[in-house]
Amino acid sequence: MQCDPIERKLSASSIPDRPASFHAMIGPHSSQSVTRRLQTSISVILNAGAGGTDPQAFRREVEQELSVPGVAYDIVEIKPGTDFLEIGRQTVLRAKQTGGIVVAAGGDGTINTVAGLCCELGVTLGVIPAGTFNYFARDLGIPNEPAAAARLLLTGKTEQISVGYVNGRIFLNNASFGLYSKVIRNREDHKARFGRFRLVAVYSAVVSLLRGVRPFMVRMRVGNEMLLRRTTMVFVSNNALQIAKLDAKVAETTPEDGMAVFVLRPTSRLDMVRLLLRGAFRQLANDPYLETFCTDAFDTETNKPYVDVVVDGEIVRCEAPLSFRVAPRALGVIVPAETDTNDHPEAIARQSSIDAEGVAKAGRDAT
Incomplete structure (x- = not known):
């Protein structure tokens, strides 16, 4: 059971049998921490087209922060038409041989690809976010500003985090099938026409959700229980x-x-508007059209031999049945030393307020 890329030339990474060992970092104000990082090479993989970023300005900010005595770094720029996966693999292999770290500079799709390679080969990952939503970076408390994120590579600590897999393909944020694949296709079309802005993405998602998709039957095995749902x-x-x-x-x-699993039951357009508004204000608990449960593993299948799955914003074609798993503490990521990465209430509240306004406006426009 494997996932084959549809939208981009990407491949799956295998789940490690056990968490790989990574270089332990100490706090940002420790001279020992700085000394260890200075002895480590830093390879930055920059996706020049992520999130509408100006690649030259972005690169200058990163270079300025990393250009300090004792820091060895290089920047590998991924341009349209190049083999992202092969370049990434070679970069991670070099870091593996030298004991260096690899930094993904781009959106969630870019970070997903590099993270999969780092997890597979046991290399520490750094992140400089440059996408539209940057869920992974925000969840870990990594700054959105390129300069601040680059500075973190020299002052942060390495933390082992858990990652998800679907049929051997890593996901850091989410994996979904059904209506969401339609949402992603339409979102990319709208971004190509109107620009890679958050409001465009939110508006496109709302319109796609309101138009809906034909319901289908799905069988899910969670532990010893078999669930049959129309969704x-x-x-x-x-x-x-x-x-x-x-x-x-x-x-x-x-x-x-x-991982949290959300199963959407068939809805009318009016019920979907209500569901979206409740979701915008984080009030989906006990919603009659949404079934939720938490697990660390489950299998699912439909009546189709292949399923288009959205993995961290990228559509991949997976052979059925689908197997979802969590690999505990399998990936080492550089995070702020002074931040508890499991709890960011202020960031959650602030971003929920912003997204709520966008969803409410898009819902009114669509109806």
Whole structure:
């Protein structure tokens, strides 16, 4: 059971048998921490087209922060038409041989690809976010500003985090099938026409959700229990920030090494508007059209031999049945040393307010 890329030339990474060992970092104000990082090479993989970023300005900010005595770094720029996966693999292999770290500079799709390679080969990951939503970086408390995120590479600590897999393909934020694949296709079309802005993405998503998709039957095995459901979408998330935005109560009960599963029942257009508004204000708990549960593993199948799955915003074609798993503490990521990465209430509240306004406006426009 494997996933083959549809939208981009990407491939799956295998789940490690056990968490790989990573270089332990100490706090940002420790001279020992700085000394260790200075002895480590830093390779930055920059996706020049992520999130409408100006690649030259972005690169200058990163270079300025990393250009300090004793720091060895290089920047590998991914341009349109190049083999992202092969370049990424070679970069991670070099870091593996030298004991260096690899930094993904781009959106969630870019970070997903590099993270999969780092997890597979046991290399520490750094992140400089440059996408539209940047859920993964925000969940870990990594700054959105390129300069601040680059500075963190020299002052942060390495933390082992859990990651999700669907048929051997890593996901850091979510994996979904059904209606969400239609949402992503339409979102990319709208972004190509109107620009890669958050409001465009939110508006496109709302319009796609209101138009709906034909319901289908899905069988899910969770532990010893078999669930048979008629649904339009199955959405799986292992990102605490994203789960909290959907349902605060579910977020509270989802363990660090678990994932939240949302099963959407068929709805009318009016019920979908109501559901979207409730979701915007994080009030989805006990909604009659949304079934939720938490688990660390489950299998699912439909009547089709292949399923188009959205993995961290990228559509991949997976052979059925689908197997979802959590690999506990399998990936080392550089995070702020002074921040508890499991709890960012201010960031969650602030972003929920922003997204709520966008969803409410898009819902009014669509109806």
